[in-house]
Amino acid sequence: MINKLDLDIFIETGRIMIRDGIVIAPWLTWGKGEHRISFTLFTDIRTWSRHFAAQHWRPDWTMDIFGGQPIHVERAAEACREAVSSTAVYLCHLELGTLTVTEEMVSVAQRLTENFVEKVGLKDFVTFYLLTNMYEDLQVLHYYGSIHVNDFLQGDIHRPWGTNTLTSEFKQAVASRLVTVRDGFVELTHYGNEVLQSITRVFVESGFLKFRSRLVRLNNFNNLEDVESLTNILIPSSASIRKSLLELSEIQAGSHVLELGCGTGAYTFDAGLFQAVGPNGYLVVTDPSTGMLSTVRRKRDDYHAEWVHVVRAQAERLPFPDNMFDSVTGCGFLHLTNIHEALREIARVLKPGGTFSTFYPLHFPVRSDFFLEWFEPLLSLESKASHPDVLPDSDTVPAAMKSLFEIIRLDEFEHEIHYTSPQTVVEFFVEVTNLFEEKTAILPWRARQDLIQRLIQRGEEICRKYQPESLVERHPAQMIRAVVKSK
Ligand SMILES: C[S@@+](CC[C@H](N)C(=O)[O-])C[C@H]1O[C@@H](n2cnc3c(N)ncnc32)[C@H](O)[C@@H]1O
Known part of the structure; x- marks a missing residue:
């Protein structure tokens, strides 16, 4: 007993x-x-x-x-x-x-x-x-x-x-x-x-x-040098999502801004966040992955953007004093964090009246034939969760924000994910972001490696079997802008 x-x-x-x-x-x-x-x-x-x-x-x-x-x-x-x-x-x-x-x-x-x-x-x-x-x-x-x-x-x-x-x-x-x-x-x-x-x-x-599992993710992102090319293949609308987020953020020129989860700087530079802040402002861009930050530093030098400061940080532990920023923003990072801890930190570093704006994918129902067939070895692993348990539900972030922020705008929409590159899909969703965390947490070491290889092979078969247009899924996502409540 x-x-x-x-x-x-x-x-x-x-x-x-x-x-x-x-x-x-x-x-x-x-x-x-x-x-x-x-x-x-x-x-x-x-x-x-x-x-x-x-x-x-x-x-x-x-x-x-x-x-x-x-x-x-x-x-x-x-x-x-x-x-x-x-x-x-x-x-x-x-x-x-x-x-x-x-x-x-x-x-x-x-x-x-x-x-x-x-x-x-x-x-x-x-x-x-x-x-x-x-x-x-x-x-x-x-x-x-x-x-x-x-x-x-x-x-x-x-x-x-x-x-x-x-x-x-x-x-x-x-x-x-x-x-x-x-x-x-x-x-x-x-x-x-x-x-x-x-x-x-x-x-x-x-x-x-x-x-x-969080350590697995941290370790994987740290080993990844370029998240941007992966997301651009999987989500071809990434560039326009980043532009919409920038518009929603209403960044004021000359203000103090913090960007979280900057990756290789697609939102910072390509979407134009650094220009919105401008040389009279102060933009701190952060990510936990060192490999990616070196690309960001190179881009900053290429653009001669001296007002951009690159700092290694993860959202749950921000190395900044209280009340330092007018805005905090970031594209596609919040779902990879411990959401409660990250929001608490964001609220802490914002000045009174400061705003936070972000985009994140929501958990999607697994229903299309190709997906069920492709991911069967993963989906059949025993666990309570039958969906990608790492991604938030539509009320997860608004509920977590409740005590700290007042939501000014919340848009829910669908974005397309292209499942046409098996290696990229499996590398990103299963290996790096570990979306099915609860299912893969129980896997012995070798089984995890084998599963990843098996999924890539199955994906290649699926891509031969289905037309590319039918390998596109529409997944829900949210874009949110909120103002920090008085502290
Ligand atoms: C999907 S990428 C988005 C990168 C970039 N913002 C873009 O739009 O291309 C997610 C980023 O979040 C970062 N990330 C992972 N865990 C994080 C954490 N705990 N706090 C902050 N960022 C994190 C990853 O290193 C990665 O660069």
Whole structure:
């Protein structure tokens, strides 16, 4: 029997972890097959983690749940090493916009880990870490039904970032009767399945799975150098949408303006936002993706637009003082953020009476034959959501704005998405923006990669089968202009 109460404390541990900016996401450190931390720095992290764990660990520790396995000191060190490494990579993404970890970020990550451990205790932290591994180990069995013992031990399918084989995890999982071996294949026991459901509940309720998906998105955008050419293929009306948004924004020449999610500057330059602000004004353009910002800087220099300032930032954490801008605007970014956090930040940096205007796509009903056929492997994955769950409903943003803004204008309209380039469609919707977040969150590592390849292949077949004109869908979107309420 699994005692619900025993697990509930880990919901709180997960919440504190997210709040404190501690990350456990080894695939983030691992990058696209190459380690993002230099050998020397990684050796330092390893040494630090060993010392830190040895200081706080007690030999009588056992996991108080799922069979009470002993918690070895190596495991405690591994948890600390993983937290420091992933947190350092995360900080580099967020604070510096680089993928390469610096020494400074490692010391910040160590300090954050120390503070976090002081709050929740090393034992609970290590247990949470072990739950994340257990989740990957059990989820892969749940997803595939069974996998060969050798695949399980090597971890290639579900934990390809590991450097050691998973022998001790395997032995413990067998000893705790979470898994059983039949004809050389590992499978979940009934109890193992119950444990998986319980861990999933902890990860959903603490927000850990959602946080992980957000990291996937952040990581993918950071690796993407050009979002503009992708969106222009998918949404040929992008340029006219940006122009309409600029008109709606009513930007005053000479004012202080902040642009969020600028990408490669299609709205900033091509649509003419920088000209609307003009040389007597001040335009700060931001995006979390460093690759894209370098293009924006180049465009700024080409246009000699000295009043345009390029700053790395994500909408949920704006590095600007309160009451700094007359207007905040941005095209097609809000749906990729935590909408509540982003709106709170936007309201904070706006001057009293300042306005916010934006465009975002809404969640669309999945109904056309070609779409259902093409995306069947994705749509048939089990999850509560049958639609692209990342996109907002028509009342999501207006409702989230209610306490902070007064809506001046809200236009709902349809825009065309062209599904004629399978590679672009899958890369953008599934890999980068991860629109079906809830469905893909449960996928083991390899299954996610396989799904993306399969969808591209299916898309190529669909494009041969259907006429290009029938591969166009009209999806709903909103454009909104709002004024910040007095603060
Ligand atoms: C669809 S693109 C739009 C780019 C540009 N505004 C345009 O019109 O072409 C979305 C942009 O939002 C950015 N983005 C992703 N997550 C974000 C976040 N949390 N805060 C701000 N921008 C974000 C991405 O890096 C990407 O450049």
